[in-house]
Amino acid sequence: MSAATATAAPVPPPVGISNLPNQRYKIVNEEGGTFTVMLCGESGLGKTTFINTLFQTVLKRADGQQHRQEPIRKTVEIDITRALLEEKHFELRVNVIDTPGFGDNVNNNKAWQPLVDFIDDQHDSYMRQEQQPYRTKKFDLRVHAVLYFIRPTGHGLKPIDIETMKRLSTRANLIPVIAKADTLTVQELQQFKSRIRQVIEAQEIRIFTPPLDADSKEDAKSGSNPASAAVEHARQLIEAMPFAIVGSEKKFDNGQGTQVVARKYPWGLVEIENDSHCDFRKLRALLLRTYLLDLISTTQEMHYETYRRLRLEGHENTGEGNEDFTLPAIAPARKLSHNPRYKEEENALKKYFTDQVKAEEQRFRQWEQNIVNERIRLNGDLEEIQGKVKKLEEQVKSLQVKKSHLK
Ligand SMILES: Nc1nc2c(ncn2[C@@H]2O[C@H](COP(=O)(O)OP(=O)(O)OP(=O)(O)O)[C@@H](O)[C@H]2O)c(=O)[nH]1
Ligand SMILES: [Mg+2]
Incomplete structure (x- = not known):
């Protein structure tokens, strides 16, 4: 001793x-x-x-x-x-x-x-x-x-x-x-x-996100700390949100x-x-x-x-x-x-949104063009109908003249 x-x-x-x-x-x-x-x-x-x-x-x-x-x-x-x-x-x-x-x-x-x-x-x-x-x-x-x-x-x-x-x-x-x-x-x-x-x-x-203890992050990677399992669990939950x-x-x-x-x-x-x-x-x-x-x-x-x-x-x-x-x-x-996986997702999403906006713009332009074409067609129809109305009015007039002669 x-x-x-x-x-x-x-x-x-x-x-x-x-x-x-x-x-x-x-x-x-x-x-x-x-x-x-x-x-x-x-x-x-x-x-x-x-x-x-x-x-x-x-x-x-x-x-x-x-x-x-x-x-x-x-x-x-x-x-x-x-x-x-x-x-x-x-x-x-x-x-x-x-x-x-x-x-x-x-x-x-x-x-x-x-x-x-x-x-x-x-x-x-x-x-x-x-x-x-x-x-x-x-x-x-x-x-x-x-x-x-x-x-x-x-x-x-x-x-x-x-x-x-x-x-x-x-x-x-x-x-x-x-x-x-x-x-x-x-x-x-x-x-x-x-x-x-x-x-x-x-x-x-x-x-609400489960606490991710910053100090335990390194331990979590090495898996040496008993808290690492809890941190890993929290991380999995956050990723699934x-x-x-x-x-x-x-x-x-x-x-x-x-x-x-x-x-x-x-x-x-x-x-x-x-x-x-x-x-x-x-x-x-x-x-x-x-x-x-x-x-x-x-x-x-x-x-x-x-x-x-x-x-x-x-x-x-x-x-x-x-x-x-x-x-x-x-x-x-x-x-x-x-x-970091979310960075890729973010970029992919940004691209997706840009493509969507472009597609929508294209669709809108096409739609606008269709409306213009439709207006031109309707104007044509209108002119044609107005011409017919004019002809019919002239016919009515000439018939009225003939009628007055007959009297
Ligand atoms: N496909 C599918 N149907 C579900 C699910 N959960 C519930 N339903 C069906 O959805 C319908 C409505 O479910 P409820 O639980 O009454 O919905 P609620 O949100 O309580 O509705 P309110 O009380 O009116 O606000 C029922 O026919 C359920 O069977 C699900 O996870 N998937
Ligand atoms: Mg209910």
Whole structure:
């Protein structure tokens, strides 16, 4: 035994602070959690079907078909469904805010207002409850994630989509998704995704992206850090955005004797849980597994705090598109285009747009030429008819002269 070890002070017995994480775990486990998700997008895009697919039960009955027979709704409805999920004794209270009627009207000017008002109202209500003397049990319906369903047109985003997403993204964690992705081919889907990503960046819409820790990037490449898997997962999720979604409430045999949730077509099955068919699994992982806590904490620390600060500083939210209350972006939006592959896509898209514009101009010129030709033809016809009228008038005149002679 060396002298150094012989004289070393005896190690004190552990106080027990290392047990703190276990205590925290116990408290969290007993408290459970609350998660509020809002679904936005035009009627019939599969919002209700998606939520039923996500929770693997009929949480809400799809009434899309019934709606279409009703007269068009004048206002956006806010429809709240509550559910309790339990896994390994952990309870998650889920609130689903459905918004049927969005974008149904001919004039969709400010269609986003009820959605934005709902989010602001929840922040407002929470803030008021915090100011009360007894504030132990708070009613909390602050929205942790907004899923914005984009119609799978393959072309691009409509102005109403851009306007709505812009406003939602300053107030809550916005996650755009491509609805009914099974209606697009793989190639169409890739192009559509790139186009949407471009618009999101150009318009500076701040969508929720999983945190990519800058310090861990190098480790991720070498694969030496345990965090590297998480970073890689985040990167994969970011690359897949906006997620292509397919929803179904039915199960089918996949040909190998397994029942899978899918949509059935004459040519085969679109399997919901198959990563090569759609991004459903990625979105579910983001929402309910990997980034649930991130969604909840960014809502508290970023969106709610911004709202609270602005209100306490005296900004008024008078609704009706009051631009005074447009919330500023606190943190710069995480870039979607960190991947050099997108540069190629960007160039390809620019070329595509230029070609499209050229083709449209050509079509317009041709159309103009056709109109000119048509005018020339009609003028010719008119002259011919006028000539005939003149001849007939002369004939009438000569007949009248003859008639007067006969008298
Ligand atoms: N092809 C295809 N059809 C889908 C998908 N998801 C839902 N549908 C169908 O689309 C129709 C409308 O679905 P809903 O879930 O009621 O749509 P919604 O967005 O809730 O509609 P509203 O409640 O009217 O706003 C139903 O017939 C669904 O079966 C999908 O991923 N792909
Ligand atoms: Mg619905």
